[in-house]
Amino acid sequence: MSADGEHTEALARAVRLREQKNARAHEQLVSLAARYPHDAAIAYQTAWSHDSLGLEAQAVPYYESALDGPGLSAEDRHGAFLGLGSTLRVLGRYGAAHAVLRRGLDEFADDASLLTFLAMTLxxxxxxxxxxxxxxxxxxxxxGDDRLRAYRPAIEYYADRLDETE
Incomplete structure (x- = not known):
């Protein structure tokens, strides 16, 4: 198996362990990130692992590395924007969170999850x-609420006119 194939398989094993909530997943991901520091997919999974363990501050550089490097799928890139933005917000780095979430929305326009975390940051x-x-x-x-959907045009209209009265 090629070196590329070996690290791809090692990443897949570590992700499976993370999904099974196996404690060994984190150490395997950190080890892979040290061996392959320019691999965006490994950086993203390592960031996710840190986040899921409540190690938000340690997750940040991995998220940043994942977004700076090539090779992330669109789904993982979206997840990295969401993960980094929400993590920065939790850490009280609101300006940085705002910038990351806006960058994410530049790529994933009108995404409800990014917009929701942006609203919290705002x-x-x-x-x-x-x-x-x-x-x-x-x-x-x-x-999905039928009664709310019936008022969608009014809600959208007044969202931009919260202080208007007749």
Whole structure:
């Protein structure tokens, strides 16, 4: 098996262990990241592992490496934007979280999960009006509730006019 094939299989094994909540997954991912520091997929999975263990600060450089390198699938790239943005927000790095989530939205326009975390970040930045507007638009666009969907045009209209009265 080629070196590429070996590290791809090692990554697949580590991800399976992580999905099974096996503690060995984390050490295997950290080891793989040290051996292959420019592999975006390994960096992303290692970041995810850190995050899932509550090691948010240690996850950040792995997320950044994953987004800086080539080779992530669109799904994993989306996950890296979401993971990094939400992690930075949890760490109180609101400006950085805002920038990452906006970058993610540049690639994944109107994505409800990115917009939701952006709304939380906007709230943390003191931009409550924009946070509420964003959440109203996400709710209107994604709700499966028939009664709410009936009011979608009104919700979307008033999301941009929260202070308007007759």
């Amino acid at each position: 709230y943390n930045l003191g931009e409550s009006r924009e946070a509420v507007r964003t959440l109203l638009k996400v709710t209107a666009a994604t709700s």
